Every structure is written in C-alpha cells, then in structure tokens.
Amino acid sequence: MNEEIISQFPTLTNRNYLAGCSQGLLPASTSNAITAYHEELLADGANWNTAMGMLERARESFAALIGAEPDEIAVVSSVSHAISAIATAFPDALTRDEIIFTDLDFPTVADIWTAQTKFQEKLHMISSEHGVIPLASFEERINEKTLLTSIPHVHYKSGMKLDIKEIAEIARRKGSLLFVDAYQSAGHCPIDVKEMGIDFLATGTRKYLLGIPGIAFLYINKGIADNLYPGVTGWLGKEKEGARKFDSGTPSFISAYAAKASLDFIQSIGVPHIAAYLEGLGAFTVQYGSEKGLRIYGTEEPKNRTSLVAFVHPQAAEVVNKLQEKGIVLTAKENIIRISPHVYNTRQDIKRAIDEIVLLTERRDYENLHF
Ligand SMILES: Cc1ncc(COP(=O)(O)O)c(C=O)c1O
The missing domain is CATH 3.90.1150.10 (Aspartate Aminotransferase, domain 1)
Known part of the structure; x- marks a missing residue:
C-alpha cells in the first residue's frame, strides 16, 4: 500500500x-482548503466572488468525475434536497405519472416521494430477494405509466452494487427516466453517466468523496432539464438553463472548498x-x-x-x-x-x-x- x-x-x-x-476521512489538502476559506473570511470578510469561483470549480470537477458537462450539474445542500427538487419539477397532467423505487434505496427516497401529494397513489416499491434485485423485477414493474425509476448505485447497508447499465437499458426501452443515488458509490466506483444511460444522479461529498456535509451535486441530463420546473428552488437557480435551474440559495461555501480539494485528491489517484x-x-x-x-x-x-x-x-x-x-x-x-x-x-x-x-x-x- x-x-x-x-x-x-x-x-x-x-x-x-x-x-x-458514513464519513470519509479528510485528506490534508481538504483540511487546508477548509482553513483557507476560514482565513479568507477572517482577512477580508465578504469573499463572495472568490467563493462563487470555488463553487464553479467544484461543479466542474464533479462533472468531470462522472463524464458530464458543468451545465448538467446543480449544486444543492443534500441528496434529500436534490430528490425533493426533482419530485416537484414535473408538470401536471403527464401521461406517465408513476414512480418506482426499491427497498434498497436509502429511506429518504421513500420519505420524499410519499410526501408528494401528487404522487401518493402512484408509488411502487420493488423488493430485493436475498439482497439483490433481479433484472426481471425491473422488466416486470416498469411500464407505460412509469415516469421515473429510482435506484441506488450501491446499497447503503450491504454494499451490494446494482447493474446500472442493464437497469438503464430496461428503463429507457420502457420510457421511464432513471434516477441514481450515488452517495455510496461516488469516489470509489467508476461512473460515466452517458455511457451508463443515467438521466438523474445525486450524491453528497462526505462519504467516499472525502468531503464534508452541506453540499451535494445533482446531475440532470441536458435533454431533460428543459422540461422540468423545480418547486424547490431559489434566487440562484432563477432564469438559469439546464441543471443550473436546480441551484437554490447561498451554498455552504466551506463545503464547496472542501469538495473541490477532495475531488482533486480523488482524481489525482483516479x-x-x-x-x-x-x-x-x-x-x-x-x-x-x-x-x-x-x-x-x-x-x-x-x-x-x-x-x-x-x-x-x-x-x-x-x-x-x-x-x-x-x-x-x-x-x-x-x-x-x-x-x-x-x-x-x-x-x-x-x-x-x-x-x-x-x-x-x-x-x-x-x-x-x-x-
Ligand atoms: C445512499 C444514501 N442516500 C442518501 C443519503 C442521505 O443523504 P442526505 O443526508 O444528503 O440527504 C445517504 C446518507 O447516508 C445515503 O447513504
């Protein structure tokens, strides 16, 4: 080693x-980046432009990590925030209005979708069998009514990895959007959103990305964002194009500094x-x-x-x-x-x-x- x-x-x-x-360890470079933010505040007080610059660089680094473009990445505060924003973003009266998630999703997924009045009667859960979900279950459950299918990349309890590419192929063939929760995979499992056929992907930075809480990234394929109207939003997302319309209020800058340094560290090893x-x-x-x-x-x-x-x-x-x-x-x-x-x-x-x-x-x- x-x-x-x-x-x-x-x-x-x-x-x-x-x-x-739960929480990855901080590399020394991330610790230094956190200190740098603190020192800027002590030295200069307002550091909006520098901090927004760092946020953009963190967005770019995350985009590079998953094979996306920066305009396909929103910066939000948590994975729960990302999912909530998606859940409020679909127009009414869609022909497809059913949501599928799995019993391997982190509990916040069910909590959020269940809280949406519009979807309460339209939720379906796919159950795992002996710790895995057979592809046949997706084949059976996703149909012409399915709007979105939510899966975790890696199960937070067992560490089981789902075959995203195969599930994405089924979802695409049947016309469902695919949301992937990558909080337990980003940083140690290779991810290429285009190659894997992912429509939405969210992750925070405090686990295998070796950052701290307070920031999360939401990837939205550029062809999809135009038809979404997030109800969980804010002044930084207003009048923006692409995934950036899911940006919200003032981000946790200290988390962005940490995220940028940690992403650099991860990328330096590969x-x-x-x-x-x-x-x-x-x-x-x-x-x-x-x-x-x-x-x-x-x-x-x-x-x-x-x-x-x-x-x-x-x-x-x-x-x-x-x-x-x-x-x-x-x-x-x-x-x-x-x-x-x-x-x-x-x-x-x-x-x-x-x-x-x-x-x-x-x-x-x-x-x-x-x-
Ligand atoms: C797979 C997974 N998704 C989501 C979450 C929750 O993320 P957040 O607290 O950022 O909403 C966790 C937290 O441990 C997780 O492991």
Whole structure:
C-alpha cells in the first residue's frame, strides 16, 4: 500500500478508520482548503466572488468525475434536497405519472416521494430477494405509466452494487427516466453517466468523496432539464438553463472548498485505481470475516459486491461502540456491522477490526454494556 497516500490522512495516526460509508476521512489538502476559506473570511470578510469561483470549480470537477458537462450539474445542500427538487419539477397532467423505487434505496427516497401529494397513489416499491434485485423485477414493474425509476448505485447497508447499465437499458426501452443515488458509490466506483444511460444522479461529498456535509451535486441530463420546473428552488437557480435551474440559495461555501480539494485528491489517484485497490480489500474482508465465522449480510456474489462489507451481529451498535474505545471506527445499522475501507486502508486494518469483533463476541463483553 502506498505510504504516500496514508501519510495524507492525519486521522490515521490514532485511528483504524473503516467508516467511509458514513464519513470519509479528510485528506490534508481538504483540511487546508477548509482553513483557507476560514482565513479568507477572517482577512477580508465578504469573499463572495472568490467563493462563487470555488463553487464553479467544484461543479466542474464533479462533472468531470462522472463524464458530464458543468451545465448538467446543480449544486444543492443534500441528496434529500436534490430528490425533493426533482419530485416537484414535473408538470401536471403527464401521461406517465408513476414512480418506482426499491427497498434498497436509502429511506429518504421513500420519505420524499410519499410526501408528494401528487404522487401518493402512484408509488411502487420493488423488493430485493436475498439482497439483490433481479433484472426481471425491473422488466416486470416498469411500464407505460412509469415516469421515473429510482435506484441506488450501491446499497447503503450491504454494499451490494446494482447493474446500472442493464437497469438503464430496461428503463429507457420502457420510457421511464432513471434516477441514481450515488452517495455510496461516488469516489470509489467508476461512473460515466452517458455511457451508463443515467438521466438523474445525486450524491453528497462526505462519504467516499472525502468531503464534508452541506453540499451535494445533482446531475440532470441536458435533454431533460428543459422540461422540468423545480418547486424547490431559489434566487440562484432563477432564469438559469439546464441543471443550473436546480441551484437554490447561498451554498455552504466551506463545503464547496472542501469538495473541490477532495475531488482533486480523488482524481489525482483516479477512481479506476481506487476501485481496483478496493476490490482486493473487499474480497479480503469477505474471505477473512467468513473464515472467522462472521455471517455476511447481503450477497456474496463478487460481481455485485463493493468493498463495503456488512456482517450480521445481534449487538451491532454495542460492539461498534466498544471498538471505538480501542480506536477502531466501524458503523452499525440495526443488526449489522459495516466495514467500509477507502484507498487509505490496508488489509492489516481490516484484519485487526475483524479480530477485535470476534474477540469481543467470544468474550461476549458487549452483553455487560448498558446504553
Ligand atoms: C445512499 C444514501 N442516500 C442518501 C443519503 C442521505 O443523504 P442526505 O443526508 O444528503 O440527504 C445517504 C446518507 O447516508 C445515503 O447513504
């Protein structure tokens, strides 16, 4: 593993950090960019033009990351903001008015669509089977009434990766728009929106893009934006063309500074390189965890896997809290423990985390914990 990369993450000096699916670690260059924003405010007060310039550069960098043009990218505050804006943007009286999402989508997707009076009776959920959604389910469910199909690129709990290209082909053939939530994939899975056939894509920056909360990017294919009229909007989106009409109010500039630096960092290594490295770490996590008797949550099929690996555990939160005391940072969701490495991690990090889970479980130390 490249020591040069590891040396750029100050947190690694005292943490075994495997929680990229929640918050990625900040590279030193991102930390410096955050400080630069702060220093500009201290030195000059108003820094609107400089900050707006940085925002534009962050937009351009994100566009380059996913194979889009800057005018196809809106800057919003969260993925929930992006989805809400889309949900309000369709004209009334469309012949297609049904929305499909899946049980692998992050809960905010269902929350937002359910809150739209116009679509309340028009929602359909596709269920996964043994952690995956067969293509046949999309083939069956998407029909001539479907306006939009929402899928995650990577499932936030199991790390399962959906085959976007295949699903996009079905959606396109049947006339549905395709929305992809890339919050768990951007930064470690290659994305080319044109090649993959994606109409909308949203992601924040605080996970595998190694930024901070407060900013998210929304890609909208340029042929589509002209017929959309977002009801979640603001003065910065007014009278704009393309995806920029989804820009809203004053953005979190500090997040834009961080995003630009983090995108530069990711691009300096290259997503294909990160993906190849993490494929090895993910396979190791599955293999070593299985050897140690841990049960994988979700599919073990390598082609559907990412390096985010979840293990079933009856006291996941307690174990994660206990490991935190030892400087090992993992995340828990209900009855699963997630190990989510990034390019700054090694096999040794993963081995140590799994060994500690197993040790704690054998000793059942967590049973004495009270939360
Ligand atoms: C896949 C996915 N989508 C959406 C969200 C929520 O994003 P936001 O809080 O920016 O709305 C998360 C947060 O963890 C997520 O993992």
